[in-house]
Amino acid sequence: MKTNRRMTLAALAALGVLGFGQTAVAQEKTDFKVAWSIYVGWMPWGHAADAGIVDKWADKYGISIEVTQFNDYVESINQYTAGGYDAVTLTNMDGLSIPAAGGVDTTAVIVGDFSDGNDAVFIKDGNALADIAGRDVNLVEFSVSHYLLSRALDSVGMSEQDVKVINTADPDMVGAFQTDDVTAMVTWNPMVSEIETLPGAVKVFDSAQIEGEIIDLMVANTDVLSDNPKFGQALAGIWYETMTLMTSDTPEGAAARAAMGAASGTDQAGFEAQMAATKLFADPAEAVAFTASSDLAGTMNLVRAFLFDKGLLTPGATSEDAIGIELPDGTILGDTANVKFRFDTTFMQMAADGAL
Amino acid sequence: MRLINQQLSPVAATALKFAPFLVLILAYLLGSSLRLAENPNDKLLPALTSIADAVDLMAFTPDRRSGDYLLWTDTWSSLKRLAAGLGISTALALVIGVCIGILPFFRALLAPFVSFVSMVPPLALLPILFISMGLGETSKIALIVIGVAPIMIRDLAQTVLALPREQIVKAETLSASSWLIALRIVLPQALPRLLGSLRLQLGPAFLFLIAAEAISADSGLGYRIFLVRRYLSMDIIFPYVAWITFLAASADFGIDRFRRWLFPWSQLEAGR
Structure with a gap:
């Protein structure tokens, strides 16, 4: 009876460990999982999976890649951080504050685009950013919208003390903007293009004014990537083939844009409008040049200062140097002993050189 | 054996x-x-020590930006919404439930309507509530009322209808008016039941509160959980969940004690 009970206990504990203890084990492997969520700069991943481009490149490198779409952006990052996925789409800021701050060493494999108007600040009954003073501002707290607001306020000599932030879920933004008690809002596309058309909405600031600071990435677990460079090569191959297709002025390109538009709840024209507000790096050489430029260090310095100020870097962080960020030239921002976020141009460079 | x-x-x-x-x-x-x-x-x-650190940070250290003690301001905002929502629901249940139970006019008028409304899934109404009532406190309280009140009304009306007919007839032979019967026969037996059904609705009320706070708020227990979920702060989420469970369990216990103290006879009848 006693041994029985002990065995049951051990079995239950083991079950618990199995359930909780799964992490992406880094070693050579052949099956990979990629998570992505709906956003103009990431729609190509869904299309690549549908159009067979993913399988084509996976077969070429003798691996298999499972591409999963998440309806909830944050959930996809959390799943990646918990170890359920090998790669995920996210922004430079969320990459630093979620996986890297959670101790998961993360490498940006592909720098896909930066927001060039996709994120915007709206107000009612006013025509300049300064009119936002003293208002309640609805936005997704701690997201790139929050960062955009902070940069916008900086640009007119105000700080977050001058407004009051109300956390609001992103699916409800468009509806919320039409209620009387909402007078200021920060959000991203596709909501931006809908709010723009509403009467009384005045766009007073957008991400084109902080060019290149909100960057959309495909990141992968650094350990998985260094043990399986094929995975990185396949990702780059998939991405740039899809880029070539979707930016081409051919019937196939138009069909791809229409499919991506439909998948993101709009149509070809709507999707092309969102693409116009996005600086896509269709040419790998351009992406390499952007990533390797010295501006990236400046951007990441702004981002980590913002995250530290909001207490998001790590709970015990005493300065913005708590997490190390490695840039393509090997420079490290922050703690060299705790590098958790890396920009790597290797795979984009291979694409540029046609070496995939 | x-x-x-x-x-x-x-x-x-x-x-x-x-x-x-x-x-x-x-x-x-x-x-x-x-x-x-x-x-x-x-x-x-997270390890228990990091959970303890998080509790210390949330409950006993003033916030760097606002100077508030976050756990307590969150608790206060949430409890205010909860108390308002449940208070309104209980009052509605008492008035409408008793009316449906004893007055044929109101039973014909309201009973089918309330049964119908109680089948509307409240969370599905959330987007409509937010647009029609704004993102402020009103819509959050309204969600709790819509979610909880119809069930409580139905429950109370059932209780009143199930009262032995003999009691009513007996009171009538003693020449009691409708008003007096409501006051002396129905209420003493309906009120303990009302508190019982309030206890059962605590869980759903918390569910609606957290759902509403997740969508738009600047403080509250549900707000905090959905905010820190963004960066996977389980060290904050676990203590908050435990705290909510504790609050709900205490309220459950407290209401039951209150009922026993206020209506000692309800204890006799239940044989407990």
């Missing part, structure tokens, strides 16, 4: 009572130490 007749010694019964909790804690500690051994910064299953 048949299993259904098994006699447990008091020691065994106590041990069994605590066993599931112990297993849960052990599984957590084991899983947590395994994950932390692999990645010391892991956030999914």
Whole structure:
């Protein structure tokens, strides 16, 4: 009876460990999982999976890649951080504050685009950013919208003390903007293009004014990537083939844009409008040049200062140097002993050189 | 001996009572130490010390930006919404429930309508509420009322309808008016039941509160959980969940004690 009970206990504990203890084990492997969520700069991943481009490149490198779409952006990052996925789409800021701050060493494999108007600040009954003073501002707290607001306020000599932030879920933004008690809002596309058309909405600031600071990435677990460079090569191959297709002025390109538009709840024209507000790096050489430029260090310095100020870097962080960020030239921002976020141009460079 | 007749010694019964909790804690500690051994910064299953640090940060350290003690301001905002929502629901249930139960006019008028409304899934109404009532407190309280009140009304009307007909007839032979019957026969038996159904609705009320706070708020227990979920701060989420559970359990216990104190006769009838 006693041994029985002990065995049951051990079995239950083991079950618990199995359930909780799964992490992406880094070693050579052949099956990979990629998570992505709906956003103009990431729609190509869904299309690549549908159009067979993913399988084509996976077969070429003798691996298999499972591409999963998440309806909830944050959930996809959390799943990646918990170890359920090998790669995920996210922004430079969320990459630093979620996986890297959670101790998961993360490498940006592909720098896909930066927001060039996709994120915007709206107000009612006013025509300049300064009119936002003293208002309640609805936005997704701690997201790139929050960062955009902070940069916008900086640009007119105000700080977050001058407004009051109300956390609001992103699916409800468009509806919320039409209620009387909402007078200021920060959000991203596709909501931006809908709010723009509403009467009384005045766009007073957008991400084109902080060019290149909100960057959309495909990141992968650094350990998985260094043990399986094929995975990185396949990702780059998939991405740039899809880029070539979707930016081409051919019937196939138009069909791809229409499919991506439909998948993101709009149509070809709507999707092309969102693409116009996005600086896509269709040419790998351009992406390499952007990533390797010295501006990236400046951007990441702004981002980590913002995250530290909001207490998001790590709970015990005493300065913005708590997490190390490695840039393509090997420079490290922050703690060299705790590098958790890396920009790597290797795979984009291979694409540029046609070496995939 | 048949299993259904098994006699447990008091020691065994106590041990069994605590066993599931112990297993849960052990599984957590084991899983947590395994994950932390692999990645010391892991956030999914934080060590108990980091949970303690988070509690200290949320409950006993003023916030860097606002100077508030976040756990207490969150609790206060949430409890205000909850109290308003449940208070309105209870008042509605009392008035409408008793009317449906004793007055044929109101039964014909409202009973089918209330039954119909109670089938509307409240969370599905959330987007409509937010647009029609704004993002402020009104829509959050309205969600709780819409979710909770119809069920409480139906429950109370059922209780009143189930009162022995003899009691009513007896009162009538003693020449009591409708008003007096409501006051002296129905209310003393309906009120304890109302508190009982309030207890049962605490869980759903918390559910609606958290759902509403997740969508738009600047403080509240549900707001905080959905905010820190963004960066996987389980060290904050776990204590908040425990705190909400504790609040709900205390309210449940408190209302039951209140009922026993206020309506001692309801205890006799239940035979407890």
